[in-house]
Amino acid sequence: MNINRRTLIKATGAAAFFGHPLTQSWAAVQVDKLVLNAEPQQQLWLPDGDKTKIWGYSQNVIRLQQYQPVAITLHNKLEESTSVHWHGMRVDNAMDGVTGLTQEPVEPGESFVYRLTPNDAGTYWAHAHHNTYRQLALGLYTPVVVAEAKPYPVDQDLLFVADDWLLGRDRQIDTASFEDVHAWAHAGRMGNFLTVNRQNLPEFEVIAGQRIRLRVLNTANSRILNFEFPDVNVMLIAKDGQPLRNPVSLKGVLTLAPAERYDLVVDIPADMQGLLPIFERSGKQPYLAANWKITGRENIPTLPEVSPLPSNPLPQRDFKVTKKVRLNMEGGAMGRLQAAVYQGKKMSVDELIQNRQAWTFNGVANMPEQPLETLKPGDGVEIELVNDTRWAHAMHLHGHHFLALNDFTDDLIWQDTILVAPGETKTIRFVAESVGRWLLHCHMIEHQVSGMVTYLAVED
Ligand SMILES: [Cu+2]
Known part of the structure; x- marks a missing residue:
């Protein structure tokens, strides 16, 4: 409770x-x-x-x-x-x-x-x-x-776990479309039914004047979600679990690629009552995703400024980059890909499609025989993520957080997943940490299964 x-x-x-x-x-x-x-x-x-x-x-x-x-x-x-x-x-x-x-x-x-x-x-x-x-x-x-060791000062700490499901007329999951290679080569398999916390249109009970921590997650396979929070004041305090050094006021919609998370501080104005909507705006029409349900009102003292979360034990931000890697994304519908290596064999695009492969990293579809790069613990690494496709990709690195710029702030932010728009290049920097083989892939999961996956080897 x-x-x-x-x-x-x-x-x-x-x-x-x-x-x-x-x-x-x-x-x-x-x-x-x-x-x-x-x-x-x-x-x-x-x-x-x-x-x-x-x-x-x-x-x-x-x-x-x-x-x-x-x-x-x-x-x-x-x-x-x-x-x-x-x-x-x-x-x-x-x-x-x-x-x-x-x-x-x-x-x-x-x-x-x-x-x-x-x-x-x-x-x-x-x-x-x-x-x-x-x-x-x-x-x-x-x-x-x-x-956190010491709780962050809010009145309620709530989860907002968003997913889109593809349901058939029988209201069951459309499983036939799992293998839809056409969707794999485009934006991925999109749902037609949005849930928040596995519920259809949930209500979040709040009291006018309360300060809420809202942890927003996009768990969809491929859909980029855009949430709009009218009538309330929203500050971003963390991305992908990692605190922002300076909380940022949300302007417009909150965009989350698959697997991205944001922690928000939401102040419910003291003069509100009834239901306040939360919309999802990725479709043509705004979709009502959830409501705040105001169950009461209090005389609230003025809320203090939103403070940053305590920092996590991440590497120092000013590490030296000693390894630079370029990762070229190619393929997909309307792309320029002619041929690529799959399972050690060079293949034409037709042969790739027969093998249900549509995307490549540096000319290789799906898991390569060699790592993208071999690193030592402590190496400072920079990867240029070059999106030479007509589609957006949500790149996720396992086992590490990387520093990169995002659209909503000019500060470098620690994150584990980053959206790279068609034609765009994004640079990520991180320190190789523990030994092992760490996956780097597109978190539009249909893109991963049809080619967009590689790994980094960290060896002593
Ligand atoms: Cu992708």
Whole structure:
């Protein structure tokens, strides 16, 4: 249960700390063991319809405490093999969850223990990294919240996990389209039904005048989501789990490529009542995604300025770049690709398509035989991500956060996923950290499965 300002003031008989109580329910999580079942689930999304059969994890959210080691036992209760990737978490390579690269698939009925120490507080997520294009579309993901040592001062700390599902007329997941290579070669497989926290049009109960931390995640396979928050004041305080040095006021829509996350501070004005909408604006018409439901009003002292989150133990920002790598993205519909290497063989575009490959990194479709680059721990690395295609790509690096510019600020920001527009080049810089093989791929998962994936080798 969340403790809001009213109950806390009642309980303590006084305005708390800063005139601003803390959300106790998210603080001081003492977890050292967790069970995570990967299992079939059902959701009733439309009142007059059947339940939709999906897949999911037995935890709606995994809440961890910064620096507190945890052992999470995955039990595979599905009829196919799977794995879990801890997206954005700087874990040991053997815990990274990439089948065929860092671990064997976890077979039906089998278990696997993921041992993690979450050194970075923030908003992350766990998702399948095996047959990801199907398993993620079926819902095999859950948010991961790593609590700061000292709670950040807000009245409520809420999750906003957005997904788009492709449902047929029978309201079941359209599984036939999983293998739609046409979609793979375009923007990916798009859904037709948006959920937030796995609900159709949820209401977030708030009190006018409250300050909310809202953790927004895009878990869609391929859709870039654009959220609009009319009537409320929004500051961005973190991207991909990592605090911004300076909170930034949100102007216009909040764009999230697949796998991106933002932590927001939302101030609900004291004079609001009723329902306040939250829209998703990627389609032709605004889509009502969720509502704030104002359940009361208080006399609120003026809210203090939004303060930055405490920083995480990331590398120093002024590291020296000693390795420069160029990554050329090619292929896709209306692209210029003529031929590429796939599984060690040079192929024409027709042959690639027969092999369900549509995209390349540096002339290679899908996992290369050699890493993109071999690095040593401590190497300062710069990668130029050159998008020579007609489509946007959401590039994700495993096991590291990189510094890069984003459209909403001129400060370099730590992040793990970055959107590169058609024709655009983005430069990312990071320090190679722990030893292992770290995937670098497009998080439009249909692009990954049809070519956009490589890896970096970090060796002692
Ligand atoms: Cu892509």
